[in-house]
Amino acid sequence: MMEKQVILKTNHIAKYFYEPVKFKALNDVSFEVFESEFVAMIGKSGCGKSTLLYILSTMDTAYEGELFIAGQKITGQKQDTLAAIRNQNIGFVFQFHYLLPEFSCLKNVMIPALKLGKYSYEEIEEQSYQKLELLGIKDQALKPASKLSGGQQQRVAIARALINSPKIIMCDEPTGNLDSKNTGIVLETFQQLSKEFGQTIITVTHDNDFAAKSDRNIEMEDGEIIDHDKKI
Amino acid sequence: MRLNVDSDIALTHLLTRKKQTMIAALGVTVGIGIFIFMISLVVGFNRYSDEALFKAAPHLRIYKDDMLSQPLIPQSNSGYATVIVNPKITNVSNALINPEKIMADLIKQEDVVTVAPQVSVNLFYNNGTSQINGVASGVNILEANAMFNIQSTMLAGDVRNLVATPNGILIGVGIARKLNIQLHDNINITSSVGVVKVMKVEGIFKTSNSNIDLTKSYVNLAVSQQLLHQSSSFVTDILVNIKDPDKAPEFSKRLQRVTIYKVEDWQAANEQTMSSKKTRAVMFGAISLAILLVAAFGIYNIINMTIKEKLNDIAILKATGFSGKDVINIFIKETLIMGFIGTLFGLLLAAGLIKVVSGIYIGGDREYFPIGFELSIFIAGAIIGMLVTLGAGYIPALNAAKIDPIEIFRK
Numbered sequence: 001m002m003e004k005q006v007i008l009k010t011n012h013i014a015k016y017f018y019e020p021v022k023f024k025a026l027n028d029v030s031f032e033v034f035e036s037e038f039v040a041m042i043g044k045s046g047c048g049k050s051t052l053l054y055i056l057s058t059m060d061t062a063y064e065g066e067l068f069i070a071g072q073k074i075t076g077q078k079q080d081t082l083a084a085i086r087n088q089n090i091g092f093v094f095q096f097h098y099l100l101p102e103f104s105c106l107k108n109v110m111i112p113a114l115k116l117g118k119y120s121y122e123e124i125e126e127q128s129y130q131k132l133e134l135l136g137i138k139d140q141a142l143k144p145a146s147k148l149s150g151g152q153q154q155r156v157a158i159a160r161a162l163i164n165s166p167k168i169i170m171c172d173e174p175t176g177n178l179d180s181k182n183t184g185i186v187l188e189t190f191q192q193l194s195k196e197f198g199q200t201i202i203t204v205t206h207d208n209d210f211a212a213k214s215d216r217n218i219e220m221e222d223g224e225i226i227d228h229d230k231k232i
Numbered sequence: 233m234r235l236n237v238d239s240d241i242a243l244t245h246l247l248t249r250k251k252q253t254m255i256a257a258l259g260v261t262v263g264i265g266i267f268i269f270m271i272s273l274v275v276g277f278n279r280y281s282d283e284a285l286f287k288a289a290p291h292l293r294i295y296k297d298d299m300l301s302q303p304l305i306p307q308s309n310s311g312y313a314t315v316i317v318n319p320k321i322t323n324v325s326n327a328l329i330n331p332e333k334i335m336a337d338l339i340k341q342e343d344v345v346t347v348a349p350q351v352s353v354n355l356f357y358n359n360g361t362s363q364i365n366g367v368a369s370g371v372n373i374l375e376a377n378a379m380f381n382i383q384s385t386m387l388a389g390d391v392r393n394l395v396a397t398p399n400g401i402l403i404g405v406g407i408a409r410k411l412n413i414q415l416h417d418n419i420n421i422t423s424s425v426g427v428v429k430v431m432k433v434e435g436i437f438k439t440s441n442s443n444i445d446l447t448k449s450y451v452n453l454a455v456s457q458q459l460l461h462q463s464s465s466f467v468t469d470i471l472v473n474i475k476d477p478d479k480a481p482e483f484s485k486r487l488q489r490v491t492i493y494k495v496e497d498w499q500a501a502n503e504q505t506m507s508s509k510k511t512r513a514v515m516f517g518a519i520s521l522a523i524l525l526v527a528a529f530g531i532y533n534i535i536n537m538t539i540k541e542k543l544n545d546i547a548i549l550k551a552t553g554f555s556g557k558d559v560i561n562i563f564i565k566e567t568l569i570m571g572f573i574g575t576l577f578g579l580l581l582a583a584g585l586i587k588v589v590s591g592i593y594i595g596g597d598r599e600y601f602p603i604g605f606e607l608s609i610f611i612a613g614a615i616i617g618m619l620v621t622l623g624a625g626y627i628p629a630l631n632a633a634k635i636d637p638i639e640i641f642r643k
Binding site: 050054057059060079080083084085086087088092094098099100101102103107111112114115116160164172 | 544558
């Protein structure tokens with residue numbers, strides 16, 4: 001790797017919780033993530049990695065310090081602007097699949113793209129089929145999301161995260177409740193995305209085997225980064 | 233055409249919860265249906281009571297009011313006032329001076345529809361030994377009919393016959409019954425100044441007021457003048473009908489400024505009717521608003537419940553780039569669809585109720601229940617229905633927009 005492009009950067013981020021008592025969840029977190037990097041954030045429960053991920057995701061705005069995504073300063077932007085940034089630049093995958101249960105898998109994948117409104121309905125439909133095919137669940141496309149197994153739902157969620165070709169994909173324990181076979185599929189997909197499509201992946205995980213296969217591990221403890229490139 | 237994504241989501245929410253959607257819409261249906269029905273009842277009844285009123289009273293009446301005695305010689309010294317101890321009413325005659333001129337001026341006014349002179353005569357109706365006292369209105373019968381629609385109250389005979397029969401008389405059904413008089417019989421009348429005349433009954437009418445039926449009669453203007461020993465220019469009242477009866481008070485105020493005679497609008501002459509009209513409007517308005525409010529709470533509840541159940545969905549939508557405005561948009565659209573369905577059926581319900589009630593026989597001169605289809609009430613009902621549902625949906629939608637997705641994901 002020659003000149004690596006910084007895609008995400010934080011400056012001295014600090015975060016407090018006030019309930020039930022004042023508690024410093026993050027302390028002076030500064031780090032950089034590069035384009036097409038597959039980063040795993042590891043650490044014990046309660047070390048603040050999920051809290052950090054929510055700040056990176058632009059959904060949590062109550063913090064100190066600064067956040068930059070693709071050179072743009074995110075800190076201090078209006079909620080509606082942030083929503084538009086999320087829509088276009090960030091894809092999410094959560095631990096509990098979080099699909100919209102009343103909609104078909106296809107529709108679930110399509111909705112963020114329909115919101116973006118860049119392509120026509122037919123084009124979006126076509127792209128959604130492609131993403132589902134990429135994840136090997138094209139045959140389930142028209143089933144209601146609630147009828148699928150956990151592993152399948154998680155793959156639909158990943159397809160949804162990919163639909164707007166975001167620069168960054170953020171995951172919170174994406175394999176948290178998947179069996180080893182499905183975990184393998186998710187891992188392969190992520191590696192493929194970063195290598196072939198140049199997308200950046202930031203994932204929070206407890207799974208050391210999963211983390212070991214990423215490009216870089218950031219280890220956290222008590223709200224601070226203790227190792228920017230931990231070797232497992 | 234493809235729906236936009238907000239509408240698509242709203243529609244999917246509604247369609248996957250058909251039962252709740254229908255219940256919420258039903259609330260609006262009942263609310264709007266009853267609201268329109270109630271208001272139609274009030275409007276119908278008010279119109280009916282006005283119609284009944286206008287069969288006996290004009291929109292405006294101009295007459296010479298009683299006056300207290302005034303000093304004959306005005307006090308010239310500004311420091312003193314002339315006082316008449318125990319003043320008396322000084323009217324020599326209640327005749328209007330130069331009524332032809334007044335009527336000619338009135339009819340030139342823009343809003344005036346009909347102007348009719350009238351002479352009221354107190355008299356006795358006699359047949360054999362039985363005697364009833366009453367009041368005869370001396371009128372030009374065609375003008376009076378245009379004003380009061382006397383023809384619609386006729387049981388027997390025709391008002392037009394009075395034109396051809398100078399000594400004809402139209403009597404109330406009560407007089408006819410009490411004196412045992414039938415159509416084309418003769419009736420003996422004696423005026424308050426002692427003039428006796430034999431009249432031919434050309435018509436018998438029945439109003440909704442039995443007291444009027446027992447006292448009132450119509451005769452030709454000339455006959456009434458003769459009964460009072462007066463000339464043909466003698467007129468005691470000028471009756472005026474204008475285009476919009478509701479504007480009578482303003483019109484009477486305007487007229488009062490240019491005449492020395494008393495101008496009385498029908499609202500002032502019928503204060504009791506007016507106050508009961510107002511009472512009715514307030515009462516029915518309050519009841520129907522209460523029903524609407526209950527319907528609104530129904531909508532509010534169901535939208536609120538939907539949002540509580542959809543916290544996860546809202547969090548996901550927000551995470552994938554939907555703004556607070558989009559979330560409000562989605563839930564407002566859901567309410568509007570429910571409100572629209574509800575209102576539509578509400579209009580049908582109201583129409584059905586009105587149709588049924590208007591077929592109820594109530595007797596009297598109206599015969600059927602005084603209620604009718606009023607386009608303006610239906611339009612107002614539809615607008616109110618949509619506004620109420622919009623309000624009921626907006627509050628929970630606003631709360632939904634404020635939901636913090638992180639709080640949902642952390643759980």
